[in-house]
Amino acid sequence: MHTIHALPRLGLALLATSAVPQPRALAQTTSVVVPTALVIPDRVQSVGAALLRVTLASDSLGTRPSSVVADVGAGVDGGWRASFALDKWQPGNRRRLTASAYVSRLTIEVFDDFEFQPERVGWELRQHWRRGAGTWLYAGLGGRKSSGGTDPYRPWGGPFCDSAGNCAAATGHDALSTVGSFWVPGTERFTALTARAGWLRDTRDNIFAPEWGRYVDFAVHAHRYGRDEWDEESYSVRLDARVYRPDAAGGVWALQGLFGLDSEKWNPIPIDESFDLPMGRYYAGGYRDQLLLFAQAEWRGPKRWMRNRLGAAAFGSVSGSHWQRAGTSATLFGAGAGLRYRLNADTRTTLRLDYAVSFIVDRYSRPRSGLHLALQEAF
Numbered sequence: 001m002h003t004i005h006a007l008p009r010l011g012l013a014l015l016a017t018s019a020v021p022q023p024r025a026l027a028q029t030t031s032v033v034v035p036t037a038l039v040i041p042d043r044v045q046s047v048g049a050a051l052l053r054v055t056l057a058s059d060s061l062g063t064r065p066s067s068v069v070a071d072v073g074a075g076v077d078g079g080w081r082a083s084f085a086l087d088k089w090q091p092g093n094r095r096r097l098t099a100s101a102y103v104s105r106l107t108i109e110v111f112d113d114f115e116f117q118p119e120r121v122g123w124e125l126r127q128h129w130r131r132g133a134g135t136w137l138y139a140g141l142g143g144r145k146s147s148g149g150t151d152p153y154r155p156w157g158g159p160f161c162d163s164a165g166n167c168a169a170a171t172g173h174d175a176l177s178t179v180g181s182f183w184v185p186g187t188e189r190f191t192a193l194t195a196r197a198g199w200l201r202d203t204r205d206n207i208f209a210p211e212w213g214r215y216v217d218f219a220v221h222a223h224r225y226g227r228d229e230w231d232e233e234s235y236s237v238r239l240d241a242r243v244y245r246p247d248a249a250g251g252v253w254a255l256q257g258l259f260g261l262d263s264e265k266w267n268p269i270p271i272d273e274s275f276d277l278p279m280g281r282y283y284a285g286g287y288r289d290q291l292l293l294f295a296q297a298e299w300r301g302p303k304r305w306m307r308n309r310l311g312a313a314a315f316g317s318v319s320g321s322h323w324q325r326a327g328t329s330a331t332l333f334g335a336g337a338g339l340r341y342r343l344n345a346d347t348r349t350t351l352r353l354d355y356a357v358s359f360i361v362d363r364y365s366r367p368r369s370g371l372h373l374a375l376q377e378a379f
Contacts, residue, residue, distance in 0.1 A: 048073025260292030280334015
């Protein structure tokens with residue numbers, strides 16, 4: 001119980017730190033509204049719009065641009081989503097405050113042909129303190145809640161069964177219920193509170209569209225979760241490593257590797273996270289349990305068209321994580337290509353259009369394709 005009471009106090013401490021007055025510098029602020037879309041045939045189809053507001057400090061301290069992103073989207077099946085994200089840098093990058101929140105009722109697919117529409121709410125607050133050139137320590141607090149979803153469609157004409165043949169007697173299980181040894185995702189109802197602490201090494205020349213540099217983010221999470229209360233706990237680690245290098249043709253090579261490990265195998269935290277993780281630019285059916293291993297590479301071509309604003313890109317990815325599909329592990333591959341349109345040359349803010357094809361190596365899946373229209377580079 002002491003841990004539960006201490007976590008909200010951490011959020012107040014972060015707000016107090018970020019409220020300390022800082023020297024102001026002249027700044028240039030630009031705003032733009034762009035369309036967004038995610039179209040996956042026979043799966044998820046949604047359209048919306050996003051507002052991007054970027055403030056570029058006019059100083060000699062190398063202060064990174066601050067930004068605000070607000071977006072809304074609607075699905076063709078009646079689902080919807082709204083989100084907000086703030087990224088505020090102090091002069092000289094001494095401190096950085098990030099805050100985000102979302103409300104969603106988009107349809108989610110788990111396993112082939114199993115669809116759910118849970119109501120989900122989430123938020124996170126994170127404060128960074130610089131500890132050297134390109135290095136920050138940070139701490140944060142976040143929470144999320146899922147109130148459940150509609151009963152899944154069962155293509156086999158019977159109750160859901162795990163790999164051992166254990167079948168549910170009825171629908172409507174919550175996130176903390178099991179069927180035999182198998183979690184029933186989708187009709188989730190849980191509340192979670194997460195404390196995060198980490199180390200960030202970021203030498204990228206630009207945070208929106210890097211052309212050179214490295215990015216390494218290592219974080220440790222402590223989760224308290226349960227059915228409407230925080231009566232369970234688990235721990236996890238995350239590592240996000242990226243490298244950016246220009247080539248002789250004027251393009252940029254971008255590489256990313258993700259690693260995640262959770263202490264508890266059956267809990268709703270990684271299940272819920274997997275709904276928001278586009279593996280290979282496609283929201284993969286299924287969910288992961290304890291382990292996440294993912295890598296992707298992308299070539300971003302030079303902006304040669306439309307007055308040096310439009311360029312092309314190509315990418316590929318592979319996941320060796322435990323994306324559970326009817327009780328089996330699987331490997332996910334993805335590849336695709338797209339276009340990049342430079343919205344602002346000074347900040348390198350970008351609008352991307354990607355077409356991706358993904359397939360999972362197991363006997364239950366078939367290749368999938370999707371079209372993505374979104375702000376900023378994928379990573």
